[in-house]
Amino acid sequence: MIYYAHSTDNHDKSDWQLLAEHLINTARLAAAFGRTLGIDRAVHLAGKLHDLGKYVERFQARLEGAPDRVDHSTAGAAQVLSLAKTFDEQIIAELIAYAIAGHHAGLPDKNGSASLDERVKDVDVRLLDSVWEEEIDPDMTGVMPELKWHEDPARRKFQLAFLGRMIFSCLVDADFKDTERFYCRVENRTKDRDWPDLQDILPILLDNFETHMAGLQIGERTINHLRSDILTGVRAAAEKPPGLFTLTVPTGGGKTLASLGFALEHAKKQSLRRIIYAIPFTSIIDQTVDVFKDTLKEDIILEHHSAIEEEAFGKRQQADKLKLAMEDWAAPIVVTTNVQLFESLFAARPGRCRKLHNIAGSVIILDEAQTLPRHLLAPSVRAIDELAHTWNCSVVLCTATQPALDERNFKLGHPMGLKLEGRELASDPARLFRELKRVTISRAGEMTNDDLVIALRESGQGLVIVNSRAHALDLYNAATGAGLEGVSHLTTRQYAVHRRRILETIRARLKAGKACRVIATSLVEAGVDLDFPLVWRAETGLDQIAQAAGRCNREDKRDAHESIVTVFSPRDYPPPAELRKLAGAFERVCSRHEDLLSPEAIADYFGEVYWQTGAALDRERILEDFRIDRTGTDFAYRTVAEKFRMIENGMAPVIIARDDKAMKAVEKLSIEQVSSGAIARDLQPYIVLVPPKSRDELVNNGHVSFREPALRGDQFAVLETPDLYREETGLQWEEADELGMSRSIF
Numbered sequence: 001m002i003y004y005a006h007s008t009d010n011h012d013k014s015d016w017q018l019l020a021e022h023l024i025n026t027a028r029l030a031a032a033f034g035r036t037l038g039i040d041r042a043v044h045l046a047g048k049l050h051d052l053g054k055y056v057e058r059f060q061a062r063l064e065g066a067p068d069r070v071d072h073s074t075a076g077a078a079q080v081l082s083l084a085k086t087f088d089e090q091i092i093a094e095l096i097a098y099a100i101a102g103h104h105a106g107l108p109d110k111n112g113s114a115s116l117d118e119r120v121k122d123v124d125v126r127l128l129d130s131v132w133e134e135e136i137d138p139d140m141t142g143v144m145p146e147l148k149w150h151e152d153p154a155r156r157k158f159q160l161a162f163l164g165r166m167i168f169s170c171l172v173d174a175d176f177k178d179t180e181r182f183y184c185r186v187e188n189r190t191k192d193r194d195w196p197d198l199q200d201i202l203p204i205l206l207d208n209f210e211t212h213m214a215g216l217q218i219g220e221r222t223i224n225h226l227r228s229d230i231l232t233g234v235r236a237a238a239e240k241p242p243g244l245f246t247l248t249v250p251t252g253g254g255k256t257l258a259s260l261g262f263a264l265e266h267a268k269k270q271s272l273r274r275i276i277y278a279i280p281f282t283s284i285i286d287q288t289v290d291v292f293k294d295t296l297k298e299d300i301i302l303e304h305h306s307a308i309e310e311e312a313f314g315k316r317q318q319a320d321k322l323k324l325a326m327e328d329w330a331a332p333i334v335v336t337t338n339v340q341l342f343e344s345l346f347a348a349r350p351g352r353c354r355k356l357h358n359i360a361g362s363v364i365i366l367d368e369a370q371t372l373p374r375h376l377l378a379p380s381v382r383a384i385d386e387l388a389h390t391w392n393c394s395v396v397l398c399t400a401t402q403p404a405l406d407e408r409n410f411k412l413g414h415p416m417g418l419k420l421e422g423r424e425l426a427s428d429p430a431r432l433f434r435e436l437k438r439v440t441i442s443r444a445g446e447m448t449n450d451d452l453v454i455a456l457r458e459s460g461q462g463l464v465i466v467n468s469r470a471h472a473l474d475l476y477n478a479a480t481g482a483g484l485e486g487v488s489h490l491t492t493r494q495y496a497v498h499r500r501r502i503l504e505t506i507r508a509r510l511k512a513g514k515a516c517r518v519i520a521t522s523l524v525e526a527g528v529d530l531d532f533p534l535v536w537r538a539e540t541g542l543d544q545i546a547q548a549a550g551r552c553n554r555e556d557k558r559d560a561h562e563s564i565v566t567v568f569s570p571r572d573y574p575p576p577a578e579l580r581k582l583a584g585a586f587e588r589v590c591s592r593h594e595d596l597l598s599p600e601a602i603a604d605y606f607g608e609v610y611w612q613t614g615a616a617l618d619r620e621r622i623l624e625d626f627r628i629d630r631t632g633t634d635f636a637y638r639t640v641a642e643k644f645r646m647i648e649n650g651m652a653p654v655i656i657a658r659d660d661k662a663m664k665a666v667e668k669l670s671i672e673q674v675s676s677g678a679i680a681r682d683l684q685p686y687i688v689l690v691p692p693k694s695r696d697e698l699v700n701n702g703h704v705s706f707r708e709p710a711l712r713g714d715q716f717a718v719l720e721t722p723d724l725y726r727e728e729t730g731l732q733w734e735e736a737d738e739l740g741m742s743r744s745i746f
Helices: 019-035 040-049 057-063 074-083 087-101 116-121 131-136 153-186 198-216 222-239 255-270 282-296 310-316 338-345 374-390 429-435 449-459 469-481 496-512 542-549 577-590 599-618 637-643 660-670 676-686 692-700 733-739
Strands: 004-006 244-248 274-279 301-304 333-337 362-367 394-399 440-447 461-465 487-490 516-520 534-538 564-570 626-629 632-635 652-655 687-690 704-706 717-719
Touching (some): 004 019, 019 131, 074 087, 074 116, 087 153, 153 374, 153 637, 198 255, 198 282, 222 255, 222 429, 255 274, 255 394, 274 282, 274 338, 333 338, 374 394, 449 461, 469 487, 487 496, 496 516, 496 676, 534 542, 542 564, 542 599, 577 599, 652 692, 660 676, 676 687, 692 704, 692 717
Parallel strands (some): 274 333, 274 362, 301 333, 362 394, 461 516, 461 534, 487 516
Antiparallel strands (some): 652 687, 704 717
């Protein structure tokens, strides 16, 4: 009997893909992915065995149209486990078995419901046609990779679990790509997946970077010279071997371009494969991409941060995987979000994990590193350490408010400690902070909205940052109701392109000296390039206050004593419990430091926060979910993926198709040949995230609809009631009831 892996509409099977061909192709491709990681033998074996369960007549009948589903993933997992003869072989065999068993449904847990153990015990590989042994010939020789193993048993468990993810990544990416190539060949079409190698284009990128930076070094102002000194020092440090780094530069010190300059030089000198720039908020990712494109002049940047998450709508994934664009991060430069990066590092689903093997050997810049969620900080730090220790990554913690993760700040063996001694890229950060001091912190106590309106009226130009969208909206309404001139509102209720236009107007008014009063949430604090003479910040942690201070006298055009950042307690808008704790830590630090924005004060503040948070730094107890004993591994991959959520209350996207580009992208949804991934990327800047229950209500009442559901599922939710989106304040989903009951969308 002839066994096939994939079928077409041709009943004579003349163009069907042979099963042995797919297994060997996948094995070779996976090995190519794994070679630079040192895991090529392990992933080659995984590729050979991943579809072993297709060597049965029932699966071949399914390819011919039979309705019965056939589990074709577990047989290969059972077979690789049977090949192990020693304990070391058992461990690596189990890692390969997790990958094979999960290459469609996702990495399983070792124990529990639908676990690896439960599935394997019900499989009898003797039911497979024995021809597979002649066609495949699996070999366990040398499968355990020679990695730099941790001496600490706890870290070694995490290291092995991470190795399992890398095996899984190589396998699923190879499986997807061989399947894609087969169907492209059959259907006589091509997929443009080719990106240039970073090493091949680095000379051009470095030349363009030099040209761009030379054009910026104009004038005699001190801040320009300091930025130039910072960049020179950072690029000189690129000679250091790969590993962990910090870049501690005051806001306004040019750390975005400095970190890019380091990444380019470091990648060149250390032969690294790509640059990954991770940003905490989607609201500023477009700005960063624009800076990089303007600097490098080359179309080699992959922007991946879509709120339209294809994997979240994965019911059609297996039947329609050629139409679903799964990002593999093969581009030389990737700009993404912390959510995409870290949730991928702890993910179980194939689409999320495909990129992992391409992260190895990268320069990873964690912009605003202090924003990593504290309830996941311990596992996040362990992942950062693992990328540097085992997978040849250089990870740069880049921020003005360094989160004090040096192992010298913790007890020996603490999961939070990183080897950061001597790894600071900026020379003498304390001096930089003194010389770049541009503001004065003032504490005002309690202030009402009326107090803030009076302060804005007297200032002419000022920025108020509060802790909630509700407070921002109420204050905006109060300011406009009082007749203040030049009032703008910035909120995540607005889609990114709209916010960009508002920011352009704000910058123009500031530059022209016109009245400019802005009321915003914390989205303006990380990387948004604004320069106000005065800033008011609702009470919060010192790290966010420091970020708010970066929007005051940013370009050093005014005296620091006149550039006031006022920290106030907002009456009637009590902060959530987490912010109250951070504000309390700020209070305690205030009494111990004269300069609250100095590196010493910041380190003291984070020490307070870590001490106060304690075990809650791994609140979900994720590090306890990777266990090994004399019986083998007990890794809870699927459980961890469910627990590791950087945004705890998941938000649902609504597309605001007001602009021509957004409307044209929505029109493409009806064209089957256009991939969902391409449309999702086009629509990303036109999305507002809303609470899932609120979106459900909007859908049920006809204010939002899922476009082309037969083709795209419930993936593209488009606003159908334009009146719910206001030019000044964005999407007001709470007002849907005021527009009447359910409206027809037909």
